[in-house]
Structure formats: C-alpha cells, structure tokens
Amino acid sequence: MTEVNENTALLGTSPTKSRFRLKAKTRKIMIATFVLFALAALLFQISDSSTVPHTKPKSDNKKNVIFFVTDGMGPASLSLARSFRQYKYDLPMNDTLFLDHYLIGSSRTRSSDSLVTDSAAGATAFSCALKSYNGAIGVDPFNAPCGTILEGAKLNGYMTGLVVTTRITDATPASFSAHADFRIQEDLIALHQLGNYPLGRMVDLMIGGGRTHYYSGKSRYGPSGTRKDNRNLIDEAINNGWQYVGSRSEFDSLKLGHNVSLPLLGLLADYDIPFDLDRSHSKYPSLEEQTITALNALSAATKNSDKGFFLLVEGSRIDHAGHQNDPAAQVREVLAFDRAFKAAVEFAENSDVETILISTSDHETGGLVTARQVTDDYPEYLWYPQVLDNAQHSGEYLQMKILNYDGNNKKEFVAKEVLKNDLNITDYTENDLHELVTLADGSKLQEKLNDMVSVRAQVGWTTHGHSAVDVNIYAFANKQETWLDILKNLQGNHENTEIGSFMARYMGIDLVKVTGLINETDHSAGINVKEINRVDLYDKYHHKLLNLRND
Ligand SMILES: *[C@@H]1O[C@H](CO)[C@@H](O)[C@H](O)[C@H]1NC(C)=O
Ligand SMILES: *[C@@H]1O[C@H](CO)[C@@H](O)[C@H](O)[C@H]1NC(C)=O
Ligand SMILES: *[C@@H]1O[C@H](CO)[C@@H](O)[C@H](O)[C@H]1NC(C)=O
Numbered sequence: 001m002t003e004v005n006e007n008t009a010l011l012g013t014s015p016t017k018s019r020f021r022l023k024a025k026t027r028k029i030m031i032a033t034f035v036l037f038a039l040a041a042l043l044f045q046i047s048d049s050s051t052v053p054h055t056k057p058k059s060d061n062k063k064n065v066i067f068f069v070t071d072g073m074g075p076a077s078l079s080l081a082r083s084f085r086q087y088k089y090d091l092p093m094n095d096t097l098f099l100d101h102y103l104i105g106s107s108r109t110r111s112s113d114s115l116v117t118d119s120a121a122g123a124t125a126f127s128c129a130l131k132s133y134n135g136a137i138g139v140d141p142f143n144a145p146c147g148t149i150l151e152g153a154k155l156n157g158y159m160t161g162l163v164v165t166t167r168i169t170d171a172t173p174a175s176f177s178a179h180a181d182f183r184i185q186e187d188l189i190a191l192h193q194l195g196n197y198p199l200g201r202m203v204d205l206m207i208g209g210g211r212t213h214y215y216s217g218k219s220r221y222g223p224s225g226t227r228k229d230n231r232n233l234i235d236e237a238i239n240n241g242w243q244y245v246g247s248r249s250e251f252d253s254l255k256l257g258h259n260v261s262l263p264l265l266g267l268l269a270d271y272d273i274p275f276d277l278d279r280s281h282s283k284y285p286s287l288e289e290q291t292i293t294a295l296n297a298l299s300a301a302t303k304n305s306d307k308g309f310f311l312l313v314e315g316s317r318i319d320h321a322g323h324q325n326d327p328a329a330q331v332r333e334v335l336a337f338d339r340a341f342k343a344a345v346e347f348a349e350n351s352d353v354e355t356i357l358i359s360t361s362d363h364e365t366g367g368l369v370t371a372r373q374v375t376d377d378y379p380e381y382l383w384y385p386q387v388l389d390n391a392q393h394s395g396e397y398l399q400m401k402i403l404n405y406d407g408n409n410k411k412e413f414v415a416k417e418v419l420k421n422d423l424n425i426t427d428y429t430e431n432d433l434h435e436l437v438t439l440a441d442g443s444k445l446q447e448k449l450n451d452m453v454s455v456r457a458q459v460g461w462t463t464h465g466h467s468a469v470d471v472n473i474y475a476f477a478n479k480q481e482t483w484l485d486i487l488k489n490l491q492g493n494h495e496n497t498e499i500g501s502f503m504a505r506y507m508g509i510d511l512v513k514v515t516g517l518i519n520e521t522d523h524s525a526g527i528n529v530k531e532i533n534r535v536d537l538y539d540k541y542h543h544k545l546l547n548l549r550n551d
C-alpha cells in the first residue's frame, strides 16, 4: 500500500537534524532504556482495565474511525481543567479527566514553513498525512490539492461526518473536506464541502456553526450571509437532497441521530456556537449532543453496509479561549470536550463494529502556564481554581454585555452586574473600573476582563497566538489487536503526520491515488494573495474581534 510520505526535504531547515551524534555506548544504553520503558508502558496500558477492549466486534473489514481534534489544547490546559474540576465538584486529588485514562503519547506539531503551526497546516498534517505551510487547506507546500483521509474513506465506501463548535468552513474541518490555498477562502470551502469539485459529494454529515459562508445577505436562514457570489448554498443543498437543520428545535427533531436523513447539513450558528460557559442550552446543543447525534446517524446509515464510518469531532473553541487568554472559558471547553469523548468511548464499547478513537491537538494556544508571578516577591506555589469557578461568563460575552449597555449608569452596571455578579471580583481598583467603563474597543475590553481573571487565578499566558509545545495523543479501540496496532504505531512521541498515515493505513486508503483524482480542483478561487495580510491569513475572525455573536 502506498501512502503519501512526509516530504522530509521540506523539513530541511530543521535545526535538530543529524548534527547531533551520540557515542555508541550512550546510544545503546538509551535504546535499552527506551525499550524497557516502552515495554513497561505497554504492560501498564494493557493492565489498565479502563482501556482494555471489552467487546468482540464481529467483522474484520467493517471499521469505524472517530478522530478528535482538541484545537489549541496543550498539556497545561488539561492540568488546568483537571484541577478546576476537582475544586468545583469537591473531588479527591487523584480524580482525573475521562480523557486522562487514554493517553498514549505526544505529537510534534511544526508545519513545513514554521516551527509554530496554525490550525490549517495542523489539520492538513492529519488529513493528507503531509506537512504543509501555515494557512494550507488540504493542499501541499506547492499548492497542489492533496487527497484526504475523509475523501479516501468515502471512496472506500465509508460514510463520513464532521462535527465542530466553530464554523464548519474553518481550518480543521475544511482541511478534511476541501482544498484551498488559504484558510480564508471559506466561500470556496463551503462549495467543496457540498460536493462542488471533481470528487462530488464526499461528506455525509456536518454539524457545527459557520452558516454565514453558506448564504448571501438576508435570507430565510439568517440575516447576514457573507458569501460574495450571491448564491444560497443552503437552498441548493436542500434541492440536492440534503436535510438541513438550522436551530436548536430543528436539531432536537433529529432525536439524537435516530431521526436523520443523510446527507445532513446542520448549521446551528452564523459563526461560532457560543463557549460552553455562555451557551444557552435552549438555543444550542452541547458538543456531546452533537457527537452522539452524529454517531447514531452514521451508525444507522452503515447498519447494512460492510463498511463503517469516519467521523471528525473537533473541540474547536479551546483554541479561541487560548487566543483570548480566557482561562474560565477554556476549562469549560475542555470539560465539554471530555464529555463528548466519553460519549464516543461508550458508543464504541457498545458497538459490535470494530471502532477506534484517536484524539489529539493540532497545537497549543496561548502559551498557558498553571502558575503566574503576580508581585515582585518570590512567587507563591499555587493557583486559584475558585477564581475560574466564580466566573459565570467568558470575557467574550462580558465585553459585549458592557458595550451593549444603553442605560445611564454604566459605572454602577459594570461594578454590580459584571464584576460582582458575573465574576465575583470585588477587589478591583478605581482604575480597573474606569478602564472597563471607558474602553470602546471590544477586544481591549475583553483583554482587560480576561487579565483580571487570570491574574487573580495566578494563571499565566505568554502569547495570543499558538506555541510549539508538544501535544498529547489519546486512543481507544474496542478490539485487542487493533489496540496493539495503535500502540505500536502511535505510542511515544510522533510527528503529527504519522497520525494521518496511521488512519489512512487503517482504513486501507491510498492517499496518492486520491490525490491523483483531485488535481483539477479549483483551489485558488476568490483570492488575491497580494491583498492578504499576515494576520488575516491565520484567523480573520478571532484576531479582529467582531461583534458577531447571535445569542
Ligand atoms: C483515590 O483516592 C481515594 C482515597 O482518597 C481512594 O479510595 C481511591 O481508590 C483512589 N482512586 C484511585 C483511582 O486511585
Ligand atoms: C423526524 O424528522 C422529520 C423531518 O425530517 C420531522 O418532520 C419529524 O417531526 C421528526 N420526528 C420527531 C419525533 O421529532
Ligand atoms: C465570591 O467569592 C468569595 C471569595 O472567594 C466567596 O467566599 C463567595 O462564596 C463567592 N460568592 C459567590 C456567589 O460565589
């Protein structure tokens, strides 16, 4: 079987490569130590009852693959969320996240053109199993469309799905289902996702936000579509046989996947689904509900097939909380993801189809540290989870609440309604209050609010962007041999592309062959490279904060 090899020439700038020579003896000792560790880890994994496969799947060919991306979740996010959960629910110090039981390794995340990746190159490493440049959506470093594991799965007879909490046209889901030179070509990405490219429709189910790139102007689906070509892709999709759901009540009519007709287009917000911390349960489903719905629908649709399904589930907005340096929003995003992952493990445990789950992050965001020096004195060894528990809303939500205030005592409103009621912060200075009342720029206001929370929690951030720290790999399989196969390939420290290669091989996908079928894809539409500025390239929605939320 052929696979797209990681183009090592592209990594030729890597400063660590081959200059480092160890003495033979030292090398032998290191190798022996490594083997011992690997064996110990293998035995530990096998004896840990929570990860031992329980079920006995029937078929040898029928497989389900559920791939999870925790966008922007680094190791510190897990530590933060774990301690927060212990504090909030009064749990013992040995209590862990559900995800913690499934840790098998870590992933290196650099892209072809930078030591710090963005989500587009990060996701393309998983989807095409190759390193590409920051901003690349399912294209290689020379802008040539590369076959993805979602396309390969569909061509091999699998059903396919995408579940996210941000725009369905955003970098991670796009890199599996579209081919574009730059992530900002979201109008084009929406077209590909519905099948307007050489392969035709490859996606059977989409649930997330991002309705705005599916229609133009005002329509019955929403007030402000942003497509520049005046098309209404939602109407077109419905005419082509898609079931469309655009609201919580329509989502509820899907009966958690038991009343779905595929293909399904679920666009539940114009942009992002709100942070779990801010989410109105009557307006938006949780990531767990979205995931269960997708699993049930895909499972039912493949019931009589000898092929299973490939599903991507993204905890998309862990990344946004990282960009915004908002620890209170981030811990809730991580916990919401943990519940979705748990639901999928339970699904796999109860399925008689061979099912694997792999979960990893594309990169870390925010340079988060679970400690922060807040005075000139020698720092205390602690951080305060109760400060995050006190926060009833994200900075993103609260800056809007302040900016939308139209009464005549803003100072009292901010002091009482925001600082006291929403954040339970009472030790602010007159200067803090003055800033919150007078700042007119939403992103500055958000920055101020999130900093007030972070400083009090003694949680540190080093960037509003991404970092190069390694991220964790988690896995589960409901069949012993498959589980050992995963460990053999992904235990320890790996390049992100190896995760894509593993899934391709597991589903019997020849990515080179898929690449050969899509060379005529229009991947450059709607873009004038000279007009793009560097920041917009990465994320035009979350660097410039827009007043876009619709709840
Ligand atoms: C956690 O600690 C408690 C005692 O505080 C103990 O009873 C329990 O078995 C421990 N659980 C694990 C998973 O180690
Ligand atoms: C099932 O879905 C159909 C639309 O596809 C809807 O008319 C019906 O009300 C749904 N059933 C339930 C029980 O919600
Ligand atoms: C506000 O914070 C204080 C100090 O941490 C705490 O004692 C109090 O219970 C909190 N109030 C609410 C409503 O959570």
Ligand SMILES: *[C@@H]1O[C@H](CO)[C@@H](O)[C@H](O)[C@H]1NC(C)=O
Residues within 6 Å of the ligand: 516, 519, 520
């Ligand atoms: C795409 O590949 C086919 C078959 O190899 C070839 O005939 C065609 O010229 C290629 N098109 C482009 C645009 O490279």
Ligand SMILES: [Zn+2]
Residues within 6 Å of the ligand: 072, 119, 319, 320, 323, 365, 466, 539
């Ligand atoms: Zn990001």
